[in-house]
Amino acid sequence: MTAVLEATGISKSFRGLQALRGVDISVEEGQILGVIGANGAGKTTLFNCITGNFPPTSGTVRLDGADVTGQPAHKLAHRGMVRTFQLMRPFHTMTVLENVEIAAMSRGARGGTARREAGETVERTGLGEWADQLSGSLPAAMQKRLELARALAMRPRVLLLDEVLAGLVPAERAPVLDLLENLRDTEGMTMVFIEHIMAAVRRLSDHVVMMDSGAVLATGSADEVLTDPQVVEAYLGKEASDA
């Protein structure tokens, strides 16, 4: 029962502003952890600290039990932890296929293999029709998928997804959710995902962490967390009124 990814006591401050205060999360092999919380709760900052975008002010990140705190993002990616971005970051001068090919090449695939793998991933993520389109001119929903496709081409063991469903219409969500579920069930992929869409959180999460003001407010199974009165007050009520 060892956690694949375990972050303990993660704090981060920006010039005196405390963005994270001692956050603990952990996720076990083949499980999916949902991270919820209002905008500005520190979810993306947590991802950034874990994936090496910037080091946490204090706290430890362990991947497969090894301390990887403060290691640069590219090293962590090669250790099997890959993420997507909430605000899409396509390589805008490249086509969709080329974007994904970069990821496959980065994983170590050579020439033709990389292209074949990229093609498969593009098909799998439903981007087939867009493969030769310049990624910079894709509609936002397709750029979201491209984020996912690039991450998958890295064949991650731990995948961190930052609002991968945002901006998709309900009809577009289902195939993505199917894909994610399939990845867990067939490949045993471990995932942490930030999401606002509660139906998705309920469906996918083995475990949920609710964040508020840079700290963990509640943790447990999806049902436990989503019915927690504190959570309802701090987040869901507001979410409901927002929607």
Place this chain on the structure above:
Amino acid sequence: MKRSLRNWSVVGLAGATLALSGCAGSAVSAAGGDAEATTEDVAEIHIGALHPLTGSNAADGQQMAAAAQMAVDAVNEAGGIESLGGAELVLDSADTQGEAETGQSEATRLIEEGAVALLGTFQSGTSANVASVAERNQVPFVMDVSALDEILEQGYTYSFRLQPSASQMGTQGAESLLSLVEDSGAEVDQVAYLYEQGNYGAAAYETFLAEAEEAGLTVDPVIQYDPAAVNDMTTQITQVAASDADALVVTGYYRDSLLVAQAVDIVEPDLQAVYGVANGAYDQPDFVNDAPNGGDGYFDANYHWDVTNADSQALAEAFEAEHGEPIRSSAVLSYDAVMVIAEALERAGSTDTTAVRDAVTETGYAPLMVADGPVTFDETGQNTNAAVVVMQIQDGDIVQVFPQEFAETDYVFPAPPTE
């Protein structure tokens, strides 16, 4: 010109094909380059002049080009080159823009278009470049202004220099100062030396120092500065004021030397004189306008056109009448350079460039510049009779004061820069 314009448009349009197709015609029309013609009856002889007509030295460059043209006109009016059937000289004037590579490509172009000799270029860097072009094309190159010693240390056989080199000016500047002081009976045991840190300033300083030390004159403090960057000289002049120096020697360009004069005016160091060596300001009419107190009393030991020579005076008057400004010594040197070339052509009786070069080496032309004698080139191509004269600003006029043979009036020494 038309040739290169046509090339360009084709080059621009054809992209990677790099003007292959459209330029066939230009190869035919490009046959102007043979300077080997030795026919005795040539209608025109082209001389190439390279000067900075634009850029920060355009003031000198434009005058130099104009004076060179006056020299050509004078030769033509006097019947052209008689040994070549009265052939007329044609001056092809090119703009170096003060850049060495432009100087080189323009020199190449001028030779290509048939120039049998080149003159120029005011900037030592450009001259060094043109000298190498001249050497490789075996076309004589007469430098009017370019003081850097190193240009003629390359073993070139086609390059000549009329102007005294920086080290000649340093040596002669020291000699002149020493004899002027001795002549005046004043007491000067120590001088401060302020110079621009480039090789020009350094060469003048080092040769001055050698001469001064031999004569027992102390040179201290010695201060160098970056002429391109300096904006204020008060600290340097305060250093001079804090020393025991009796006089200040300055080697620099116009702008920085003017800054020196402004700083001297306010710091008021206790000096008997400010004495320029190869100074770019203290013999310039502009300096009289720009400097505090009109720069009264400032000396400069520098190359200069001979004010005591009637021919020089005539040229100066004609120049001012034609161009509305007083002639600069740089322009007179360009005039002399054309005359050296014309005189060599006359003796060579040929437009073969090597023959012209050989004739140049044996020139005995009497220059309009102050000199120790007729132009005489040593084996490196340096004019050994090039000389400096000491000038002083007196009541708003720049007058030759030393040595006696070139003096218009008596010098005033001591001449403290501040009253």
Place this chain on the structure above:
Amino acid sequence: MATSLQNAPETTGSAARRPTLSERQKVAIVTVSVLAVVTAVAALRAGSSTVLVQALVTGVLTGGIYSLVAMGLTLIYGVLHIINFANGALVALAMYLTFVTVDTMGVHPYTALLVVVPAMGVLGALLQTSLLNPVMRAPIQIQLLVTIGLALAIENVLLLVFGPTPRSVQLPGNVGVSILGATVELSRIYAFVGALVLVAILSLVLQRTAIGTSIRAVAANPEGARLVGINTKSIYSVTFALGAMAAGAAGVLVAPFTTIEPTSGAIFNLTAFVVVVLGGMGNIPGALVGGLVVGLTEQLAGLILPDESPLLAVFVVFLIVLFIRPKGVFGRAS
């Protein structure tokens, strides 16, 4: 009261500000102690207290002049994110306009401010509207090349019109005065004071006027500014006009102690860039501090390393500061 355009609108949040202040104090302490050590070394090399004092006073005054010339540069960068390579050429143009005004009307050089500054403002607005507004969204190299081309054009138009002979402007009563035992030309003191006044005026305009608020809004977030109804293009033009006017004021104030040539402004370009970066690009009081750092570095380096160009020391200091404080001495880390 920081007039940094980079972070102008987020002036709230005392929690965020206090550490920055102490950060600034740290910077100030380090700067002062480095200066003290360098000054001590310079004192040993100079061997005369008069010379040292003179170097320090001259350093401060030339520093003021450098920041004066750099003011328009930093303003334009702060709002337009354009490195204006034509700044020096604009200063040179202002010098010639001063010369013409004084020469034709026979007025006191500083009255030329009344003519030159508005004229430069109009020119600046025209240049921005016609040449730079079309490329505001283009990459940095496009804008850079436009300003380089502009600089070439202005300098050579000056050469064409005025010829290559250097001009000068005489300031009546421009004598040397003594400050702390050092001698200083009055015109340079006036220019130094002018730099201070210019900082004050620009700060006031940016902080206290409606147009200043719009400029700061555009500097911080052009998209947001457009959404709240600000015409960003005209703000760009106003800003470039202000920058050109600052260059104009600098040209007038510098003219009396400068040889006026087409390249007279360009010789300040190098130092002006250093000044602007050291002070934090877009930070107007920062430019003043940057100017002082450069002026003092130059003077003290001249005493400590007499064989090298003082500018070498300036550039070494520049590179070191840049690596330690990538957003300038007083700029905030991102």
Place this chain on the structure above:
Amino acid sequence: MTTTATPRTSTSAGGGLTGRLTTDTGSQRSRGDYVVLAVFVAVAAAVPFVLSASDMAIANRVLIFAIMGVGWNIMAGFGGMFSFGHAAYFGIGAYATAYGVVVLGLSPWLGMLLGIAISVAAGVGISYLALRYKLTGAYYTMSTFAFAEALRLFVIGNDALNRTVGFTIPVQQGSSLVDFQFPAGSPWYYWIGLGLLGMCLLASILFVRSRPGRFTIAARDDDVAAAALGIDVLRHKLFAVAVSAAITAVAGTYYVQYYMFVDPEIAFGAAASNDAIITAVVGGTGTIWGPIVGAIIMAPLSDVVTGFLRTPPPGFEWLAGHGGLDIILYAVILVAVVILLPKGVYGTLVSRRRKS
């Protein structure tokens, strides 16, 4: 750029995955690049047979500009690091060669290798600092500028490097490939320069096709995303700097051997940096062939303008004899091209072709 939500029909026409992959435009374009390179070199090699000697001087300058533009383009166009100090690498190449030939008595070819080595070391060193300390935007640009300036001032103050005088390559009689010296006007200068340019272009093409090159371009587009995908952004950017510095140093060597002269202003002055930028930007940054097009347009431009004003066509005689007018015209043309075609001449053509 299309913003419609439907993909272009052409891409979906094949339907099958493999079909799309075989028509991948990227690899075809690259293979096409080799062909274009071969044709370009072959055609350009014939230029000396048709141009006069003075026009060859311009052709040689085109080569120098082109090599510099290709070098700058690697770092700025493909690497996204906007350098305003490429004079540093050009100057190091030039000085290493000149010092090697004049002082050490080396062959210029060894001097070139020396220049490449020093240039790469300096470029990687300074860029490591700049990237390590996260200099971005204008601050990064100014650091490159300051580096070149500092080198210029260092050389001016250095006796071993002849201070402001620089070096003049001694003139030899006769031709020598080993000494890279030929009689004035010899087409060999051009052919050697063309060979060097060809190699630099080849390096450029190989770079863009290589893994490091593609990773560099990815990092240029988005360095955070690249890092998240396991790309060591710093290392790849430094690799791009190294390639760029090496190519630019080659231009320095060629400059010295052709002009036989170098001084601190020529080597490290802002003009050299400008030439590299202007060439690449006018042609089109981030494209293989842009710098070549830019060089062919911009290198002869000042000569053309000057020539035009030296003997203007009938009706324009009043334009002649005004010092400075040629530079004004050059500046106006530069500004106009840059404003009207911000993607560069070649870059605009390519993007038009893609659109249609």
